[in-house]
Amino acid sequence: xxxxxxxxxxxxxxxxxxxxxxAGMEHCPIMPTYGPPSIMFVxxxxxxxxxxxxxxxxxxxxxxxxxxxxxxxxxxxxAVSRQxxxxxxxxxxxxxxxxxxxxxxxxxxxxxxxxxxxxxSGAEANECAMKLARKWAGHGRHVxxxxxxxxxxxxMATLAATGQPAKHEPFAPMPDGYRxxxxxxxxxxxxxxxxxxxxxxxxxxxxxxxVHPADPExxxxxxRLCDERNLLMILDEVQTGLGRTGEWxxxxxxxxxxDVVTMAKAxxxxxxxxxxxxxxxxxxxxxPGDHATTFGGNPLCTAAARATLEVMEDEDVPxxxxxxxxxxxxxLEELRxxxxxxxxxxxxxxxxxxxxxxxxAGDLLSAGVIVNAVTPTALRLAPSxxxxxxxxxxxxxxxxVTLAANRAEVD
Ligand SMILES: *Cc1c(COP(=O)(O)O)cnc(C)c1O
Numbered sequence: 001x002x003x004x005x006x007x008x009x010x011x012x013x014x015x016x017x018x019x020x021x022x023a024g025m026e027h028c029p030i031m032p033t034y035g036p037p038s039i040m041f042v043x044x045x046x047x048x049x050x051x052x053x054x055x056x057x058x059x060x061x062x063x064x065x066x067x068x069x070x071x072x073x074x075x076x077x078x079a080v081s082r083q084x085x086x087x088x089x090x091x092x093x094x095x096x097x098x099x100x101x102x103x104x105x106x107x108x109x110x111x112x113x114x115x116x117x118x119x120x121s122g123a124e125a126n127e128c129a130m131k132l133a134r135k136w137a138g139h140g141r142h143v144x145x146x147x148x149x150x151x152x153x154x155x156m157a158t159l160a161a162t163g164q165p166a167k168h169e170p171f172a173p174m175p176d177g178y179r180x181x182x183x184x185x186x187x188x189x190x191x192x193x194x195x196x197x198x199x200x201x202x203x204x205x206x207x208x209x210x211v212h213p214a215d216p217e218x219x220x221x222x223x224r225l226c227d228e229r230n231l232l233m234i235l236d237e238v239q240t241g242l243g244r245t246g247e248w249x250x251x252x253x254x255x256x257x258x259d260v261v262t263m264a265k266a267x268x269x270x271x272x273x274x275x276x277x278x279x280x281x282x283x284x285x286x287x288p289g290d291h292a293t294t295f296g297g298n299p300l301c302t303a304a305a306r307a308t309l310e311v312m313e314d315e316d317v318p319x320x321x322x323x324x325x326x327x328x329x330x331x332l333e334e335l336r337x338x339x340x341x342x343x344x345x346x347x348x349x350x351x352x353x354x355x356x357x358x359x360x361a362g363d364l365l366s367a368g369v370i371v372n373a374v375t376p377t378a379l380r381l382a383p384s385x386x387x388x389x390x391x392x393x394x395x396x397x398x399x400x401v402t403l404a405a406n407r408a409e410v411d
Contacts, residue, residue, distance in 0.1 A: 022052065038119055039365070044071025047384045047391050049370065058395055059370045060383040064209070065239050065347065069268035069311055070384035076269045079307035080300065090299045091173030098302035103308045106277055109248045110261055115283040119274045122238035122264035124151025128276035128291060129201065129234045129260045130157060134177075136232065136285035142176075144234075145192050146201045147183040151208035152236055161201055164209070183212065186221040195224065199260075200225070204250030207239035210375045211342055211349030216254035217381035223256040231284060232234050234260040238274070238349065241313055242266040243385050246322035246345030253344060271304035273297070321345040321385040325334030328381065331396040337403030346385055349378045350399075363406065369398045 022040040041045045041057075043050040048071055049057045056182030062068060069076065083098075090096055095375035103116040117128050146152065148163040159167060160174040163183075168174050179197070181188040183206065200222055206212040226233040233256070241263035244355070251258055259282050264274030295301070311317065325345040332341050332350055339353040352360060364371055364379075374380035 002211075005167075006039050006190045025286060025308070035186045039193065045068035047387050056397065057165040057365070057368045057370065058391065060381045060395055061372055062347060062382050063270060064274050065244055065382040066263065066265045067270045068243060068317070068385045068405075069269045069308060070386050072271075073269055073308075073311065075311050076304055076307045080271060083300050083303035086299075088300045089295070091294060092292060092296060094299070096299040096302065098299060099297040100306045102297075102302050102309065103275075105306075105313070106263075106275055109314055110277055111257065114279050117278075117286075117291065119264075119276065119293050120272045120301070121153070122236075122262065123155045123158040123276055124293060125156045125238060125262035125264050125274035125276045126161065126201070126234075126236060126294075127155060128153045128234075129262050129278070130161065130199065131291055132260065132276070132278055132282065132286060133232050133234065135290060136282050141196055141198040142179060143179055143194075143197045144199045144201055145179045145189065145197055147189075147206070148178075148180050149183050149206050149209035149212065149234075150201075151204055151206070153238075153274050173323050183209075185213065186218065186225070186269050189222065190225055192232070193229050197229070197231060199355035200372060201234040201236055203238075204235045205240050205245065205344060206254065206348060207347065208374070210378060213342065213344055213381055214254070216227075216256075219251060219254040219256045232259040234258065234262070235394075238262055241355070241380075242309075243318035243321050244345055244347050244382065245343075246318055246325055248318055250344070261346070266296045267308065268301055268304035269308040271301050273301035273305050302377075317385050318345075324383075324385070324387050324389075326398070327389060328383075328387075328392045331392065332381075332399070335396070335400045335403055337407050346361045346381070346383055346387070348381045349374055350381065351378045352403075354410060355403070360402060360406055363397065363402045367398050367402050369395060369402070371399075379383045 001125055008117055021036045041049045042052050048057050049059045094200040106112050116247045120123050130144050144161055146161045146163050150163040152158040153287045156175050160178040163180040179192050181192045204214050223233055235251050235258040237249050247253055261277045262276050268272050329341050332338055337353050337355055338350055340351045343347050357377050357379055361371050371379045371381055
């Protein structure tokens, strides 16, 4: 039996089916969770990737919204190589140099008054948030409510929180304590809240679900409900956090103050590190021994995060994302074959007019442009936040050519 996910692996690997595996990779003992890769990249710089044959690609996906400062950013590369030669890991039995400063910076960017737990992936940051919610609320109030179409990770708990039943089905039964409600429907959310609920977890823009921004009023309504019913409002900013949307955090487009915020993708510019931030009075529910992860906040990863955040602050990278995002969005909206563009900053979905998104994404890859088909009819663009005006123009030109060719085939 094939799983529901295996039925359409091209949604995340648009190019996989189109071409064979790169030479030398055909028989590698790697589990088939991702579909066969078609290309092996060996080098990256800024918005550009180079494959084994020396072909260059304009990367508009940034390794799924991860390399927000572009590939191999010199400041991050320098910090990581220096740290690799100094000290890589000690465990959390001891303090290390960069964890404190990174936590301070994140807390300041989030408005202060909070504390941070470091982990290694988005899913783990969300696991921390949901464990914290249970500990904070006490026994009997273990339920977390999330929305249909959401994505919170692939571990058992974060998969259960993810509002995509097709992803649950092969692994049923899911862990207990997760409830899903319709996206953008406050009344449905309210009806799902009873005395067993401790928290609501929501993405300010549903990312994997198709790049659907939450209305500011929706987020404000969730905040109000959480206040009325004494629930934690957890913002999953794993994809939207750290400048991607043109603000430091996606929730900052709305007038809300979350209790817990998770982040990961962009935090180490490609070096795996994530964080769960919570207001200090909430974080106080954790006591020594309640939660841990061996690699969490190690010197190598926090050195990468420290360098990444320094560049982001010094160069006003959220402001750059706002500028480049407006430019890119405006140019894409002008293209024939595009019916609409949604998102914020440099997290955009391009809804195609009667074209097959996985096919277009595959053609774009052949044309040296990396995007992914986030739905069967929409492309996701999440380029480096440092993308130049010229690169935006070049990206738009190449996309326009590929869309025109696809329209000619359909007409
Ligand atoms: C990518 C993502 C995750 C999962 O992150 P991993 O690092 O793959 O575990 C969780 N939430 C959101 C919103 C994401 O985009």
